[in-house]
Amino acid sequence: xxxxxxxxxxxxxxxxxxxxxxxxxxxxxxxxxxxxxxxxxxxxxxxxxxxxxxxxxxxxxxxxxxxxxxxxxxxxxxxxxxxxxxxxxxxxxxxxxxxxxxxxxxxxxxxxxxxxxxxxxxxxxxxxxxxxxxxxxxxxxxxxxxxxxxxxxxxx
Amino acid sequence: xxxxxxxxxxxxxxxxxxxxxxxxxxxxxxxxxxxxxxxxxxxxxxxxxxxxxxxxxxxxxxxxxxxxxxxxxxxxxxxxxxxxxxxxxxxxxxxxxxxxxxxxxxxxxxxxxxxxxxxxxxxxxxxxxxxxxxxxxxxxxxxxxxxxxxxxxxxxxxxxxx
Numbered sequence: 564x565x566x567x568x569x570x571x572x573x574x575x576x577x578x579x580x581x582x583x584x585x586x587x588x589x590x591x592x593x594x595x596x597x598x599x600x601x602x603x604x605x606x607x608x609x610x611x612x613x614x615x616x617x618x619x620x621x622x623x624x625x626x627x628x629x630x631x632x633x634x635x636x637x638x639x640x641x642x643x644x645x646x647x648x649x650x651x652x653x654x655x656x657x658x659x660x661x662x663x664x665x666x667x668x669x670x671x672x673x674x675x676x677x678x679x680x681x682x683x684x685x686x687x688x689x690x691x692x693x694x695x696x697x698x699x700x701x702x703x704x705x706x707x708x709x710x711x712x713x714x715x716x717x718x719x
Numbered sequence: 720x721x722x723x724x725x726x727x728x729x730x731x732x733x734x735x736x737x738x739x740x741x742x743x744x745x746x747x748x749x750x751x752x753x754x755x756x757x758x759x760x761x762x763x764x765x766x767x768x769x770x771x772x773x774x775x776x777x778x779x780x781x782x783x784x785x786x787x788x789x790x791x792x793x794x795x796x797x798x799x800x801x802x803x804x805x806x807x808x809x810x811x812x813x814x815x816x817x818x819x820x821x822x823x824x825x826x827x828x829x830x831x832x833x834x835x836x837x838x839x840x841x842x843x844x845x846x847x848x849x850x851x852x853x854x855x856x857x858x859x860x861x862x863x864x865x866x867x868x869x870x871x872x873x874x875x876x877x878x879x880x881x
Contacts, residue, residue, distance in 0.1 A: 631873040639873040653862040656855070662866045693851050697814070700854055703861040704811045708820045710868045715789035715797045717875075 574623035574672045575647050582621050582649040582676075582698050590684060590691045597680035603667045608633070610665040616654025618677040619699075622646050625671025633664035642706070643668065652699045731756050731832050734781040738805045740860070743852040751845070755838040761825040766791075768823040774812025776835045780804050783829020791822040800864075801826060810857045813839065 577583050577595050600623065603609065609620060609627060622644060629642040629650060641663060644650050654661050655678065667673075685692040735741060735753040744752075756779070761767055768774065770791060780802060787800040787808065799821060802808055808823055813836060843850035 631869065637873070641869055641873065653866060656858050656862045657866070659866075662869060689851075690847065693847070693854070696851060696854050696858065700814045700858040700861065703858055703865060704814045707861055707865050707868070708811060708815075708817070710865065710872065711789065711799055711820060714868055714872060715795065715799065 580621050580647045584698050585694045586691050590688050593684050598674045598676050600674040603671045605667055605669050607667045610651055610661050612664040613660050616651055616661045618675045619651040619655055621649045621674045623672040625669045627665050628668050629663045629665055631663045731758055740807050740856050744849045748846045748849045756832040756834050759831045761829050763825055763827045765825050768819050770819050770822045772819050774819050776833050777809035777813045779807045779832045781830035781832055784826040786824045786826050788822045788824055
């Protein structure tokens with residue numbers, strides 16, 4: 564718990580996270596009621612490469628690293644995601660196994676969102692829930708842009 | 720649709736049917752989208768988009784092939800990808816509202832169908848659920864590409880962050 568205290572600021576409200584940008588508070592509140600959250604210590608694996616992904620994660624506090632080949636000699640950190648960011652969406656969108664493992668780099672508070680958490684709300688507020696999809700696409704596009712830059716810079 | 724109407728339909732309608740980007744959308748809605756598209760023909764080597772420009776449209780390749788090029792005309796020029804018939808490009812600017820992340824060049828004479836952001840916005844008002852389907856299909860395509868490039872970068876032994 565001392566570690567948690569050092570983490571500083573209070574966890575972000577969901578409407579301050581990238582996944583839920585632009586959504587109305589009352590709709591978000593209904594989604595929040597269905598989501599589960601957890602506090603993780605530093606160095607804890609939250610998602611494992613190669614396993615099925617049935618949810619995506621929103622970081623309320625702390626940060627995680629996205630790692631390929633975790634625990635192998637080829638281990639490679641691909642990215643760091645901080646408070647307000649999200650991860651785990653690729654498995655859901657593609658209906659495939661996790662493409663990388665995710666590990667906390669500091670004490671973190673992380674919320675899990677499963678597709679079924681959205682079902683009821685999506686029926687009544689389709690336009691609002693569509694924004695989640697747009698926010699996911701935007702996040703993927705931004706990361707792809709960054710990776711393309713990186714790839715191009717090292718390819719000559 | 721009557722036979723007469725079917726014959727009246729311009730060629731882009733046929734080209735749009737069977738495009739993976741439109742998977743999950745009714746044929747009627749795909750036809751409507753095709754009618755909102757404009758056809759353009761680019762000879763081999765011609766630039767379709769320039770990196771750094773603002774993007775207000777995205778494109779479906781009818782019959783053709785294009786190259787996705789970063790750093791065009793610089794010593795660091797590199798071809799990131801080649802795209803062929805029924806594939807699409809320009810979606811990242813559509814999603815993010817950011818300048819073009821790469822240039823697009825015709826690798827051979829190519830028929831390109833252009834959809835402006837306004838055309839997409841209009842489509843989304845008439846068929847909001849199918850607009851979502853398109854966004855989902857774009858997200859899936861982005862995710863697949865990201866998965867590939869993540870693997871390439873990881874196996875190349877590079878450490879992009881930190």
